[in-house]
Amino acid sequence: MDFEDTPEEAAYRARVKRWIADKAPAGAQGGRKPATPAFIAEAKVWQAIKADDGFAGIRRPKAWGGGGGTMMEDIIFTQEEEAAGLNYGVFMIGIGMCVPTVLAHGPDEVKVELVTPTIRGEKIWCQLFSEPSAGSDLAGVRTKAVRDGDGWLINGQKVWNSFAHRADYGLLLTRTNPDKPKHKGLTMFWVDMHDPAIEVRPIHQASGDSEFNEVYITDLRLSDRHRLGEVDDGWAVALTTLMNERMSVMSSTRKPNWEEIMGLARAVSGPNGGLLQDSGFREQLADWYVKAEGVRFTRFRLLTDISRGGEPGPAASVGKIINSTQLQEIGSAGVELQDQFGIIDDEQVSAMEAIFQTAFLYSPGARLGGGTDEIMKNIIAERVLGLPGDVRLDKDTPFRDLPTGVR
């Protein structure tokens, strides 16, 4: 395992640092904030600056507007961008997940139309996969696409679709053949989110924000050029998207972690003086520290593999499950430490710009999105530890014959 950059990586990091210091727009305030129109406008300005100098979509091919770089360069750039407070997250689904899917499964004329504007930040994407009865069991989607002359007629409902209310394009997973087993009768399409047949209804969250949505599709007509991959082979296309979703988890971190809660604890008194003298709190802090270090070293191991030309494997799931659980524990503890002031989640007023309140409200979602804790544990058990697989009784049954309340 390597703990340091290679000489080439160190040189690249130094170049990126200088470039960011030189080009960062004055007053830019990235970070994980609600995707308001003003925030998106700011994100688009930064993305265009990056694209002009080959730092947008770094590991996507130059022919389609990317930087033609390596995954390691992409990770280093993202780390430096985050450190400079210029990470916006708005293009993560488009560039991180949908672009590689279009590049792997779309015809060239569609790549020309979709990929370069996405990498330049001109187009925002959403992922239209989950449905009310298909989340962890994603192959159970019921949104129906049927042949309609040379094209397709699509009806159905999606849910929890991040950024759908701001998106220009969507990646849509549909059922085309209910006579085949559930993984074998799916087909993927890309859609124009401004089509009147698509209705987006934002979901109001506990935080007061609306970051994800319900999406209703009624008699949407698509030409066959909207299809990605073969008919009934949409599961393979979805796996490309999901694999890239896991990779994107690799390069970003979320705060607060043990350092931030230690900072907060310094200001709080306990029964024997400062809270940092309290043995119960110290024990909990040590536990968070150990887990954070474990994740950090797991990340080093994965980065070492990537730096040597490998791909991030299922071990990334270890980081996802520990990070999101820890985020919830620390968010919750931070709110509690602030006593009655914990209820105020205004970043102008609350301690440390309300990072604990934000984490408290957001973290339950982090344990579900991109694969729930239990699904991550299944992946770790089966693919990291080599334990026997989860019982999958329905994998050979035609989808039409699976028991359900409504058909």
Ligand SMILES: Cc1cc2nc3c(=O)[nH]c(=O)nc-3n(C[C@H](O)[C@H](O)[C@H](O)COP(=O)(O)OP(=O)(O)OC[C@H]3O[C@@H](n4cnc5c(N)ncnc54)[C@H](O)[C@@H]3O)c2cc1C
């Ligand atoms: C913040 C956030 C953003 C999201 N963004 C998107 C998006 O942009 N696009 C999109 O399509 N979807 C999105 N989702 C949806 C997300 O993919 C699903 O919520 C997730 O896959 C879980 O599916 P579900 O909600 O249907 O829960 P279910 O799959 O119904 O799970 C319910 C419970 O059962 C458990 N469970 C299910 N199967 C098993 C099993 N085999 N073994 C053990 N336990 C199991 C789960 O762990 C969970 O606790 C997002 C969700 C969140 C929270």
